[in-house]
Amino acid sequence: MNRRTPLALALGLTATLTLAGCSSDGGSSGPPELSVSSGYMPQPVSDLAAGFLTITNSGGTADKLTSVTGDLSDDITIHKTENQKMMKVTSFDIPADGALDLERGGNHIMFMDIKHRPRQGENVSIELHFEKADPITVELPVKETTYNPAQQ
Numbered sequence: 001m002n003r004r005t006p007l008a009l010a011l012g013l014t015a016t017l018t019l020a021g022c023s024s025d026g027g028s029s030g031p032p033e034l035s036v037s038s039g040y041m042p043q044p045v046s047d048l049a050a051g052f053l054t055i056t057n058s059g060g061t062a063d064k065l066t067s068v069t070g071d072l073s074d075d076i077t078i079h080k081t082e083n084q085k086m087m088k089v090t091s092f093d094i095p096a097d098g099a100l101d102l103e104r105g106g107n108h109i110m111f112m113d114i115k116h117r118p119r120q121g122e123n124v125s126i127e128l129h130f131e132k133a134d135p136i137t138v139e140l141p142v143k144e145t146t147y148n149p150a151q152q
Contacts (some may be wrong), residue, residue: 032059034133038149042104043094075111122142
């Protein structure tokens with residue numbers, strides 16, 4: 001029985017290490033799992049409009065917001081704000097188990113040359129496009145021009 005014990009231990013240890021290696025999935029924790037909340041658009045007062053929302057990633061893999069499309073404008077871009085200046089960007093990172101906040105005074109969606117001015121109480125439909133995840137359609141409720149949830 002003493003001769004079999006080291007062999008049984010070695011086989012058990014090998015099986016444990018093999019199973020641990022298989023369950024690690026190459027270091028990945030699954031695909032991005034994105035959801036959108038807190039979306040809104042202040043009622044536009046010109047041919048420009050802005051959109052704000054939060055994208056939460058409950059998955060274990062980071063993703064990127066790469067573009068936004070919608071019927072309100074043929075020119076929808078994403079902007080970051082640094083030193084009180086807006087700059088168009090090609091993408092925003094959405095960290096694994098984290099969130100991307102697009103908010104007043106910060107990063108946001110910009111609608112140029114809007115086709116009509118939506119009014120408070122209406123909804124604006126947009127589609128968010130990502131590097132890895134499938135697109136997500138979002139309805140942005142139009143709020144009063146000065147609406148800011150951070151001050152509510």
